[in-house]
Amino acid sequence: MKKVEAIIRKSKFDEVKKALHDIEVNFFSYWDVTGVGNEKQGHIYRGVSYSTSDIQRRYLVIVVSDDFLDKTVETLLDSAYTGNVGDGKIFISEVLDAYRIRTRENGYAGIN
Amino acid sequence: MDTALFTANNVWMMVCTALVFFMHSGFAFLEMGLTRQKNTINILFKNIFIITVGLLMYYIGGFNLMYPGEFNGFLGFAGFGLETDAAGLTAAYADGGYTYWTDFLFQGMFAATAATIVSGAVAERIKIGSFMIFTLIYVGLVYPIVGSWQWGGGFLSTLGGEEAGFYDFAGSTLVHSVGGWGALIAIGLLGARIGKFDPDGKPRAIPGHNIPMATAGVLILWLGWFGFNGGSVLSADPALTSLVLTTTSLAASAGGVGAFVVSTLAYRNFDLTMFLNGILGGLVGITAGADLMSPNEAVLIGLISGAIIVGGISLIDRMRLDDPVGAVTVHLICGVWGTLAVGIFGQKAGLEQILYQLAGIAAAGIFCSLSAFLIIFTLKKTIGIRVERQEELEGLDLHEHGMDSYPDFRMNQH
Numbered sequence: 001m002k003k004v005e006a007i008i009r010k011s012k013f014d015e016v017k018k019a020l021h022d023i024e025v026n027f028f029s030y031w032d033v034t035g036v037g038n039e040k041q042g043h044i045y046r047g048v049s050y051s052t053s054d055i056q057r058r059y060l061v062i063v064v065s066d067d068f069l070d071k072t073v074e075t076l077l078d079s080a081y082t083g084n085v086g087d088g089k090i091f092i093s094e095v096l097d098a099y100r101i102r103t104r105e106n107g108y109a110g111i112n
Numbered sequence: 113m114d115t116a117l118f119t120a121n122n123v124w125m126m127v128c129t130a131l132v133f134f135m136h137s138g139f140a141f142l143e144m145g146l147t148r149q150k151n152t153i154n155i156l157f158k159n160i161f162i163i164t165v166g167l168l169m170y171y172i173g174g175f176n177l178m179y180p181g182e183f184n185g186f187l188g189f190a191g192f193g194l195e196t197d198a199a200g201l202t203a204a205y206a207d208g209g210y211t212y213w214t215d216f217l218f219q220g221m222f223a224a225t226a227a228t229i230v231s232g233a234v235a236e237r238i239k240i241g242s243f244m245i246f247t248l249i250y251v252g253l254v255y256p257i258v259g260s261w262q263w264g265g266g267f268l269s270t271l272g273g274e275e276a277g278f279y280d281f282a283g284s285t286l287v288h289s290v291g292g293w294g295a296l297i298a299i300g301l302l303g304a305r306i307g308k309f310d311p312d313g314k315p316r317a318i319p320g321h322n323i324p325m326a327t328a329g330v331l332i333l334w335l336g337w338f339g340f341n342g343g344s345v346l347s348a349d350p351a352l353t354s355l356v357l358t359t360t361s362l363a364a365s366a367g368g369v370g371a372f373v374v375s376t377l378a379y380r381n382f383d384l385t386m387f388l389n390g391i392l393g394g395l396v397g398i399t400a401g402a403d404l405m406s407p408n409e410a411v412l413i414g415l416i417s418g419a420i421i422v423g424g425i426s427l428i429d430r431m432r433l434d435d436p437v438g439a440v441t442v443h444l445i446c447g448v449w450g451t452l453a454v455g456i457f458g459q460k461a462g463l464e465q466i467l468y469q470l471a472g473i474a475a476a477g478i479f480c481s482l483s484a485f486l487i488i489f490t491l492k493k494t495i496g497i498r499v500e501r502q503e504e505l506e507g508l509d510l511h512e513h514g515m516d517s518y519p520d521f522r523m524n525q526h
Contacts, residue, residue: 044381045317046438047426 001095001111002069004062007035007088008080013058019079020062023071027111028062039086057088063095063111113208124348125210125218131339132221136163136228138332143232145326146385146437148318150507151236152517158231158240162247166224169252174223175216178256178264185267187257209347218343219259222287226255229291232437234298237305237504240512242497246487250294254483258476259286268472272464278472279460281356282344284400284450285476292444293480295435301488302497304434306504315429318436323384330388334364337395341402356402360395363402363414367394370418378422389425389438390418396442397450400469404458413453417446448473 008016010032020028033056040051064072069092076090098110140159144152173192180188199205200212210218227247234243261268262280271277280286309315320326341360345352371390375383397417398410405413424441435441451473455466491497498504503511510516 043317043319044379044383045319046383046385047375047379047422048315048317048429050317 001063001065001098001108003093003095004060004064004069004072004076005091005093006060006062006076006080007033007057007090008060008076009082009086009088010056010058012080012082016060016076016079019075020072023068023075025062025064025068025072025075028060030058030060033057033059037086039084055086063098065108065111113203115203118203118208121208121347122210122214124353125214125343125346128339128343129214129218129221131336132218132225132343133163133336135221135225135333135336135340138329138336139225139228139232140329141325141332142329142388143235143437145322145324145329146232146320147235148507149321149517150509152321152509153513153515154240154508155231155235156517157513158243159228161244162224162227162231162251165244165247166227166251167220169248170220170223170256171216172252174252174256175219177253178219178223178259179215180260180264183260183264183266185265185270186261188260188264188266206346222283222340223251223255226287226291226294227251229288229439229443230294230298233295233435233439234302235436236508237498238298238302239495239497239499240508242488242491242495245491246294246298246484249487250484254294254480255287255290258290258479261475262286262472268468268475271468271471276464276468278468279404279454279465280400280451280472281403281454282341282399284396284447285472288396288399288443289447289451289473289476290480292440292442292447293477294484295439296433296444297481297484298488299433299435299440301485301492304432305436306501308434309432313432320385320436326385326388330391334361334391334395337364337399341399345403352403358407359402359405359410360398362407362410363394363398363417364391365394366411366414367391367397367418367421370394370415371421372418374419374422378426385438386422386425389442390421392442393417393421393446396446397453399447400450401454401458401460404454404460406458409457413450413457416453417449420445420449 034054035057036053037055039055040053041055042051062072073090081087097106099106100110136159140156143159144155147155171194175194176190180190194216196212205212206215227250260266262278263286268278305318307316308318337360338357341356342353345356368387368391371393372387375386394414394417397413421441424445425438428435428440451469454460455462455469488497499508
């Protein structure tokens with residue numbers, strides 16, 4: 001099993017969520033994060049300009065079985081894309097095991 | 113006088129009293145909206161302290177310091193506490209305008225606004241104990257003494273003889289600039305917030321955490337001004353009150369538009385906080401002469417106030433002074449402008465009046481600056497006026513109060 005972590009624009013979230021559902025990836029968690037990166041946002045407050053490299057993004061964590069990995073990553077790359085600096089990142093890591101709490105199943109049965 | 117008329121007058125004055133009281137929630141919302149979340153409890157605490165303690169100070173002696181009756185024109189005192197005879201509750205008291213109690217309460221509501229102006233300017237870094245002491249002395253002594261010079265029948269009101277002298281309808285100088293001078297001296301002695309200016313002296317933006325509340329605050333203040341100016345007519349006289357409410361709201365609108373246009377041209381963005389400050393600048397600007405101006409003049413005074421706001425905020429920045437809410441610009445600079453405008457526009461315009469206005473501005477300015485300096489400098493050298501660096505960085509709510517302003521709701525921390 002693999003853990004797919006994606007940092008995406010908040011504005012792309014609805015599109016990403018729908019695209020994931022379309023490929024039968026129905027379980028993931030997400031939360032809002034602040035991060036630093038290459039994108040800078042220009043602000044002006046009472047005549048003083050400043051740009052923040054503190055940007056708001058959404059962080060998704062999806063645990064998928066190995067055969068779903070490539071499909072999931074492709075879908076994320078397509079649906080979260082805008083072409084502008086700041087589209088985000090995807091990280092893949094290995095997951096040792098997963099359990100469904102209700103039935104105590106683990107392994108492949110734990111995430112499907 | 114007919115009882116019905118006396119009743120009508122007194123009712124209007126009491127409604128105005130309530131409106132001016134409500135301005136304190138306007139100040140509270142504005143100040144907390146333009147500062148950071150970590151200091152919200154502190155700002156609100158200061159505002160609540162001001163209205164409660166300020167009113168009590170006025171009851172203990174402020175009212176009788178401001179209206180001492182017959183006195184030498186500079187300093188007089190009619191005794192501690194409040195007391196009136198039967199005549200004070202009749203039309204005999206104030207030309208049938210209001211009773212003694214209404215007089216006390218209406219004026220009492222004005223008194224605290226002088227200190228609340230300072231609370232915005234010193235926000236986010238002043239020690240609350242020092243601020244409380246400053247408030248006690250400034251509202252308890254300085255404000256009433258300055259007020260006595262004009263409204264109490266003192267030397268400013270008779271500069272040109274019995275009928276001519278300094279004129280300040282509702283307090284551009286006597287209330288707003290009194291607060292403004294205090295604010296200026298305070299921020300000079302206090303220093304800027306950590307991080308407000310970079311090592312080269314260029315200002316950095318420290319955005320307020322609740323712009324919706326700041327907006328609500330300004331609209332509440334505008335509403336309160338219906339009472340602030342409307343009640344300064346000191347009766348429900350239809351002609352004067354309706355004119356005053358008209359000039360007041362026209363100046364507010366023009367002030368907002370003036371600031372909006374000038375700041376948009378200067379900074380190339382639509383800054384809501386400038387628009388809001390402009391409204392207040394217009395209100396302060398018309399306060400000295402709301403009963404003397406025609407609608408056209410009110411609009412002009414407001415527009416100029418709005419433009420002054422934008423320049424003033426930039427000037428304060430360039431002087432390396434940190435004023436989180438623009439209090440010095442709105443209340444001192446526009447207060448002076450509004451006072452001068454009485455000599456330039458309206459029914460009392462004239463060179464002589466300009467000189468009287470300058471005299472009043474100077475008298476208030478010198479006395480208030482010196483008093484504020486004395487109080488704050490003494491505090492600085494004894495108990496200190498500024499919180500420790502770590503406290504300022506982590507927030508006054510945590511360190512001065514041990515409280516969380518939004519315990520269930522986290523916003524970005526800076």
